[in-house]
Amino acid sequence: MSETTYNVAVVGATGAVGQKMLETLEERNFPIKELTLLSSSRSAGLKMTFKGKEYTLQEAKPESFEKIDIALFSAGGSISKQLAPEAVKRGAVVIDNTSAFRMTEGVPLVVPEVNEEDIRNHQGIIANPNCSTIQMVAALEPVRKSLGMKRVIVSTYQAVSGAGNEAADELREQSQSFLNGEELEANILPVKGDKQHYPIAFNALPQIDVFQDNGYTFEEMKMINETKKIMHAPDLSVAATCVRLPFFTSHAESVYVEVEKEGVSVEEIKQLMEEAPGITLEDDPSAQSYPTPLSAAGKRDVFVGRIRKDLDDEKGFHLWVVSDNLLKGAAWNSVQIAERLVANQWL
Numbered sequence: 001m002s003e004t005t006y007n008v009a010v011v012g013a014t015g016a017v018g019q020k021m022l023e024t025l026e027e028r029n030f031p032i033k034e035l036t037l038l039s040s041s042r043s044a045g046l047k048m049t050f051k052g053k054e055y056t057l058q059e060a061k062p063e064s065f066e067k068i069d070i071a072l073f074s075a076g077g078s079i080s081k082q083l084a085p086e087a088v089k090r091g092a093v094v095i096d097n098t099s100a101f102r103m104t105e106g107v108p109l110v111v112p113e114v115n116e117e118d119i120r121n122h123q124g125i126i127a128n129p130n131c132s133t134i135q136m137v138a139a140l141e142p143v144r145k146s147l148g149m150k151r152v153i154v155s156t157y158q159a160v161s162g163a164g165n166e167a168a169d170e171l172r173e174q175s176q177s178f179l180n181g182e183e184l185e186a187n188i189l190p191v192k193g194d195k196q197h198y199p200i201a202f203n204a205l206p207q208i209d210v211f212q213d214n215g216y217t218f219e220e221m222k223m224i225n226e227t228k229k230i231m232h233a234p235d236l237s238v239a240a241t242c243v244r245l246p247f248f249t250s251h252a253e254s255v256y257v258e259v260e261k262e263g264v265s266v267e268e269i270k271q272l273m274e275e276a277p278g279i280t281l282e283d284d285p286s287a288q289s290y291p292t293p294l295s296a297a298g299k300r301d302v303f304v305g306r307i308r309k310d311l312d313d314e315k316g317f318h319l320w321v322v323s324d325n326l327l328k329g330a331a332w333n334s335v336q337i338a339e340r341l342v343a344n345q346w347l
């Protein structure tokens with residue numbers, strides 16, 4: 001990495017993603033000159049530690065971005081819509097974790113293993129895709145590139161931390177209540193602010209984000225639309241069903257993929273996974289080896305296992321894809337974009 005250092009702001013530093021962002025910047029020894037930690041007025045004044053040094057949180061305002069080179073945003077879509085343009089106006093490059101700009105034309109939507117080159121065309125904002133999309137496209141891109149790809153059908157098994165710290169707290173409290181034989185109180189999930197809330201503890205909720213007019217949820221539509229944008233594959237057929245489950249970290253996905261090439265073997269797909277950057281193959285039925293949300297938690301890679309050929313369609317394959325939603329799904333992918341931005345001098 002270059003010797004140059006950068007003024008970095010983390011917006012939403014106290015959040016589930018923001019905290020991982022700081023951990024990742026520290027672990028990767030990102031070349032930071034000055035670090036600015038931003039939150040809402042609620043947390044302003046609180047202290048957080050980075051590399052052994054204490055930082056005081058400040059309320060995020062347009063002026064917070066004076067002299068900032070790189071701003072990592074994860075404070076919700078409305079904050080990004082309001083403050084990201086202000087940061088850009090003041091000369092910062094924004095890497096945004098929310099859905100605010102992902103489908104905006106001219107805003108690169110980037111998973112470095114798939115479309116790093118798109119970073120080059122940024123006009124100030126680079127969008128970090130949805131967590132469940134990132135891990136799926138990272139695993140599927142090597143297959144698409146080598147074998148062609150016609151159709152993807154995915155069902156997700158997603159962790160509560162994907163809905164932020166409040167959702168994780170809700171699972172903790174409800175689990176305790178359930179074991180105590182008490183009534184479960186639900187105020188956050190499936191979607192904070194939606195009409196109905198259902199318990200997540202010992203349950204499964206087939207709703208992530210709000211419903212759209214077509215009957216799909218917004219999370220499902222994110223997976224569908226973002227996959228096509230990241231892969232530059234507008235004609236790829238994608239269908240998704242997204243489900244929230246009662247564990248804290250990592251999203252798991254059952255992915256069905258139909259390739260274009262004829263006569264592909266499971267071994268070929270396994271080899272592609274073994275050679276792909278950022279992917280770890282964990283696939284040995286004889287040793288009961290496969291990834292799980294717990295085994296992937298805290299790791300930066302995307303883990304793939306249970307690769308099988310469809311029994312009826314010789315071009316169809318099934319994969320099990322697991323990754324830490326707060327790392328590759330959010331903080332690590334963002335820091336990786338920042339690393340590529342700096343290494344390629346694309347600021």
Ligand SMILES: NC(=O)c1ccc[n+]([C@@H]2O[C@H](COP(=O)([O-])OP(=O)(O)OC[C@H]3O[C@@H](n4cnc5c(N)ncnc54)[C@H](OP(=O)(O)O)[C@@H]3O)[C@@H](O)[C@H]2O)c1
Pocket residue numbers: 011012013014015016017018038039040041042043044060074075076077079097098099129130131161162163164165166325326329330
């Ligand atoms: N969790 C994931 O797996 C994941 C993955 C990819 C993308 N994302 C996206 O990242 C964003 C944050 O998610 P999260 O899970 O980290 O949520 P979270 O745990 O609820 O954290 C929200 C963060 O936003 C800050 N914030 C709230 N209102 C603000 C305001 N008016 N001005 C400045 N900061 C404000 C909060 O600060 P206070 O401490 O002051 O409240 C907190 O730091 C969301 O848009 C989410 O969709 C999340």
